[in-house]
Amino acid sequence: MTLSLKVAIAAMVGSLVPGIAVAMLLARGRFFGRQFLDAVVHLPLILPPVVVGYLLLLTFGRRAPVGAFLAEHFGIVFAFRWTGAALACAVMGFPLLVRAVRLSVEAVDRRLEQAGETLGAGPVWVFFLVTLPLILPGILAGMVLSFARAMGEFGATITFVSNIPGETQTLPTAIYTFTQVPGGEGGALRLTLVSIVLSLMALWGSELFARRLQRRLAA
Amino acid sequence: MANVSIRNIRKSFGPVAIIKGVNVDIEDGEFVILVGPSGCGKSTLLRMIAGLEDITDGEIRIGPRVVNDVPPKDRDIAMVFQSYALYPHMTVAENMAFSLKLKGASQAEQKKRIQDAASSLGLLPLLDRYPRQLSGGQRQRVAMGRAIVRDPQVFLFDEPLSNLDAKLRVQMRTEIKELHQRLKTTTVYVTHDQIEAMTMADKIVVMHDGIVEQIGAPLDLYDRPANLFVAGFIGSPAMNFLDGTLEEGGLRLPSGALLPLDRRPPLQAGAKATYGVRPEHLEIVAAGTAGTIPATVAVVEPTGSDTTVIVKAEGGNLTVVVRDRVSLKPSDPVGLKPMARQTHLFDEHGQRVADA
Numbered sequence: 418m419t420l421s422l423k424v425a426i427a428a429m430v431g432s433l434v435p436g437i438a439v440a441m442l443l444a445r446g447r448f449f450g451r452q453f454l455d456a457v458v459h460l461p462l463i464l465p466p467v468v469v470g471y472l473l474l475l476t477f478g479r480r481a482p483v484g485a486f487l488a489e490h491f492g493i494v495f496a497f498r499w500t501g502a503a504l505a506c507a508v509m510g511f512p513l514l515v516r517a518v519r520l521s522v523e524a525v526d527r528r529l530e531q532a533g534e535t536l537g538a539g540p541v542w543v544f545f546l547v548t549l550p551l552i553l554p555g556i557l558a559g560m561v562l563s564f565a566r567a568m569g570e571f572g573a574t575i576t577f578v579s580n581i582p583g584e585t586q587t588l589p590t591a592i593y594t595f596t597q598v599p600g601g602e603g604g605a606l607r608l609t610l611v612s613i614v615l616s617l618m619a620l621w622g623s624e625l626f627a628r629r630l631q632r633r634l635a636a
Numbered sequence: 637m638a639n640v641s642i643r644n645i646r647k648s649f650g651p652v653a654i655i656k657g658v659n660v661d662i663e664d665g666e667f668v669i670l671v672g673p674s675g676c677g678k679s680t681l682l683r684m685i686a687g688l689e690d691i692t693d694g695e696i697r698i699g700p701r702v703v704n705d706v707p708p709k710d711r712d713i714a715m716v717f718q719s720y721a722l723y724p725h726m727t728v729a730e731n732m733a734f735s736l737k738l739k740g741a742s743q744a745e746q747k748k749r750i751q752d753a754a755s756s757l758g759l760l761p762l763l764d765r766y767p768r769q770l771s772g773g774q775r776q777r778v779a780m781g782r783a784i785v786r787d788p789q790v791f792l793f794d795e796p797l798s799n800l801d802a803k804l805r806v807q808m809r810t811e812i813k814e815l816h817q818r819l820k821t822t823t824v825y826v827t828h829d830q831i832e833a834m835t836m837a838d839k840i841v842v843m844h845d846g847i848v849e850q851i852g853a854p855l856d857l858y859d860r861p862a863n864l865f866v867a868g869f870i871g872s873p874a875m876n877f878l879d880g881t882l883e884e885g886g887l888r889l890p891s892g893a894l895l896p897l898d899r900r901p902p903l904q905a906g907a908k909a910t911y912g913v914r915p916e917h918l919e920i921v922a923a924g925t926a927g928t929i930p931a932t933v934a935v936v937e938p939t940g941s942d943t944t945v946i947v948k949a950e951g952g953n954l955t956v957v958v959r960d961r962v963s964l965k966p967s968d969p970v971g972l973k974p975m976a977r978q979t980h981l982f983d984e985h986g987q988r989v990a991d992a
């Protein structure tokens with residue numbers, strides 16, 4: 418269970434910066450290949466999770482090009498490690514995160530940013546002083562979605578990093594294991610309850626925080 | 637402070653030309669108002685001065701410097717938006733401190749500058765509030781305060797008063813003008829409201845459909861409009877227009893009445909022309925008087941200080957404003973006598989001919 422939390426939190430935190438960057442790019446960028454990027458980001462939402470897991474295995478597996486390169490030069494190994502589970506969850510949750518952030522970026526009144534420019538702020542300052550605080554609720558919503566997705570991720574995880582107790586066994590895969598052995602119903606039920614409680618806590622926590630933010634941002 | 641020079645400026649959005657070659661010279665310390673109907677390109681021109689829109693063609697200088705390729709943050713301007721564009725996540729004080737923080741001003745200096753601006757705008761009790769806790773008028777002041785604190789070379793205002801109620805608008809007009817007299821910072825101010833333009837500007841630029849129709853001091857535009865557009869746009873109630881044909885001795889109206897002209901216009905007899913006269917330059921006299929426009933009273937609207945009389949004449953309604961109280965009733969026949977030297981004549985292309 419702590420492993421599941423660790424995986425989900427790592428997935429959420431790790432995808433945060435790239436998620437915001439891609440959302441900004443999709444919402445604001447006018448460049449060739451924007452449609453393509455949009456499609457790629459959304460792929461995990463429509464592909465069967467097993468396919469995503471297999472694609473990850475093909476890319477980040479020990480003998481796969483990217484996986485071997487990372488292992489050799491940086492000592493980063495994803496295959497059959499908890500980091501791999503986190504990567505699988507991050508990829509699966511990425512479209513949800515990007516969507517939520519992108520919607521909030523599109524809702525930002527451009528004149529607020531332009532006012533910042535006329536008051537002497539360059540693009541970087543405008544982003545950190547104006548845009549970022551305004552899209553915080555969207556970022557938060559995206560993080561909750563991506564966290565929830567990570568807590569529930571099954572197909573991609575089990576395909577990519579298997580189901581190794583203590584290393585890559587997350588809540589859903591553990592529940593699955595329990596249901597496969599005779600007399601495991603008790604364990605499965607216990608973990609199901611844990612899963613429900615964790616998800617509700619995440620939802621309430623973010624709801625509380627979001628409401629406070631919303632009140633601060635109300636025009 | 638700086639002068640602003642706008643040279644042959646053009647702007648297109650895609651294939652659509654919005655600004656079609658505009659020249660304006662704004663002196664150091666001048667209060668210039670861009671006025672024109674909605675959609676004529678005023679905001680676009682202002683945003684080009686601010687650097688928020690690319691310049692398709694032409695040149696803009698602030699002071700001696702060509703700013704075409706200078707980003708907004710380096711133009712040393714401050715803009716006040718119609719929507720105020722206050723930061724909802726910052727207090728009034730933080731909003732006003734925005735430009736100072738970026739400049740790296742010391743805490744002490746920030747505090748002093750904010751106090752100064754806030755006290756001149758009556759914002760001192762509101763410094764810790766958030767924009768959502770303010771009324772429209774207070775937000776408007778905060779937006780001005782944020783601009784003032786920056787102490788820029790040029791203030792740019794885009795319809796800053798159009799979201800306020802009528803009474804507050806009149807009050808803020810005076811305040812902005814006083815502010816300008818105190819700070820003497822070059823100001824470019826956009827509005828669609830010609831009364832705002834008349835009351836506040838040192839110089840008015842009348843725009844229409846992407847071009848400048850006329851530039852001048854408020855009363856110059858009022859007394860000598862260069863064309864029919866300016867004549868009809870400046871002044872409220874609007875100038876009355878009568879179409880007719882020039883003859884020896886005056887302008888022949890379709891009704892047969894002959895309007896005497898003050899001067900002989902440099903136009904051929906038989907040329908079509910439009911005669912213009914402001915509502916306060918028409919006198920109501922007995923029906924049938926020679927050289928007057930025959931009409932009948934339609935509506936009488938007393939405002940207290942003066943009375944607006946709408947009359948039906950051939951070719952449409954005319955408006956007359958009289959200072960004296962009148963005892964006219966609907967459908968009374970009257971004659972309208974234009975005051976000497978207070979009339980305007982426009983040729984068939986709508987250009988001013990000379991004082992009629």
Ligand SMILES: Nc1ncnc2c1ncn2[C@@H]1O[C@H](COP(=O)(O)OP(=O)(O)O)[C@@H](O)[C@H]1O
Pocket residue numbers: 649654672673674675676677678679680681
């Ligand atoms: N970003 C834009 N893209 C396309 N057309 C625009 C854009 N901004 C303004 N326009 C058009 O330019 C014209 C002038 O707009 P604007 O300068 O806002 O007018 P005004 O401020 O005088 O009411 C309008 O017809 C408007 O639709």
Ligand SMILES: [Mg+2]
Pocket residue numbers: 675678679680795
């Ligand atoms: Mg406008």
